Amino acid sequence: MPHHIGAMEKTLFTNNSLKEIRQFYANQMVSQMVTAVIVLDENLKVQYLNTAAEALLSKSLNRLYQQKVLEVFTHCSVTDERLQQVLSSGQDFTDSDVVFEFIEGHHITVEVTASVALFNDQEHLLLECRRIDKQKEISLEVFQEQQWEAARDLIRGLAHEIKNPLGGLRGAAQLLDKEILPEQREFTAMIIEQADRLTNLVDQLLGPNQLPTLSLHNIHEIAEKVHQLVSLDNDKNIEFIRDYDPSIPDIEIDTEKLQQTLLNIIGNAIQVLPENGKIKIKTRIATNQTVNGKKIKLAVKLSIIDNGPGIPADIQDTIFYPMVSGRSDGTGLGLSIAQTLVHQHHGKLVCHSYPGRTEFSIILPLPKRT
Incomplete structure (x- = not known):
């Protein structure tokens, strides 16, 4: 439901400066954004989280205020050094594949944009985080499924092509074993042994061929x-x-x-x-x-x-x-x-x-x- 500006707010807008009006809308919009917004000071300590950021991190601003942001995670693919570099150089970056691993054991994948923003004439680091793991997981799963099935079919076709001549090779070695001198049979035994080894490997390549009994x-x-x-x-x-x-x-x-x-x-x-x-x-x-x-x-x-x-x-x-x-x-x-x-x-x-x-x-x- 849209927010309606009352008569008193209209009067304030008439009397206030344009700067204050912009600040009013900025405050309203940031809190309502779907994108998670995290504001850090020069020491990378949390100064502000919007509602979306609190949901993303599963923690409130009250709990994380003045805490170093990377201490929220057991693992994060963005480092302190990289964030500090944004503050020192003023150069933004966007990373589309950042993993947040939480202390509780679960993990998420997000797209992170880091930039410098001024609040009270002080430079702060602004992190905009958008969760992408669900979309990535679905698209990656579909791609991997297709590639896995293609690779499996290729391997199975190749395995059958190898297995057929191996059977003939082993049979020929067995027939030859009956015709040669005893001291030469170690060579036919070696052929049979290696043919059996390759057949076993091919069977493994073919994978389980019986459906599960549930x-x-x-x-x-x-x-x-x-x-x-x-x-x-x-x-x-x-x-x-x-x-x-x-x-x-x-x-x-x-x-x-x-x-x-x-x-x-x-x-x-x-x-x-x-x-x-x-x-x-x-x-x-x-x-x-x-x-x-x-x-x-x-x-x-x-x-x-x-x-x-x-x-x-x-x-x-x-x-x-x-x-x-x-x-x-x-x-x-x-x-x-x-x-x-x-x-x-x-x-x-x-x-x-x-x-x-x-x-x-x-x-x-x-x-x-x-």
């Missing part, structure tokens, strides 16, 4: 079984932390396939973690999710969080493709298979990573309650 299970039972398995072989003394939401209802899952998915993800984390690293297994109810292009009101979010070195930025968008790996000795098949298994549950597997924290999240829709 039945109602408590997701924490699978998480606990996986925890027991990885705890038995723990040469690096990894600390495993379980943070479960006991209110999560039973959901339809294939216990074997979900267990394999978790083992693949945790196994990758263990390999890159140093001695005494940490892995957290966390479950929560997630609301208003987009899964494979569909809006899901309620879902189960099962997260594997580690404090390792993080996934290289140049492969984060392709980490679920076959043959893509951040390790020199990796095959790039574990996460591709995990993604396939989660897709078979009509869910999605997503990753958010930076040095010191990597989170893989399995999102599984909850059935609608009747």
Whole structure:
């Protein structure tokens, strides 16, 4: 509903200077803007938040006033130095892909514009933040889905082309083994062994070919079984932390396939973690999710969080493709298979990573309650 100027306000506007009138409208507009506006002093301490900024940060101005803005986050891809440079040089910048990681554990992606503004004849830093993670997530998910399916189809076609002649090669070696001298059979044995190894690799490339057998299970039972398995072989003394939401209802899952998915993800984390690293297994109810292009009101979010070195930025968008790996000795098949298994549950597997924290999240829709 539009704001109407009363008779008294009209009189004030008639008597006041144009500067005061501009200030009046500026104050009104900033508080009503959808864009989050944060005003910082020369020490990067919060001086003002509009309503949209309070919603973005999930904290009020009363709580954050005079607090250094970057202390609100456990991680932010914009540094103190870069913000101070804007104040010292007067040169604005706009970054369209800034990640805010909050102390509470969640993260958002925003577009940030930083500029210098004068308030009471003092230079302040003005941050304008617009949340873009939902749009980015949807567009990236659609793109990755298309690329993942194309890569999977290509790999499967190539795998079949390799597997057919391998069978003939192995059969020929077996026939030859019967005709040659005993001392020469080590060579045919080597051919058969390598043909079997390549066939096994091709089968892994083809991925799981059986649809999941779904039945109602408590997701924490699978998480606990996986925890027991990885705890038995723990040469690096990894600390495993379980943070479960006991209110999560039973959901339809294939216990074997979900267990394999978790083992693949945790196994990758263990390999890159140093001695005494940490892995957290966390479950929560997630609301208003987009899964494979569909809006899901309620879902189960099962997260594997580690404090390792993080996934290289140049492969984060392709980490679920076959043959893509951040390790020199990796095959790039574990996460591709995990993604396939989660897709078979009509869910999605997503990753958010930076040095010191990597989170893989399995999102599984909850059935609608009747």
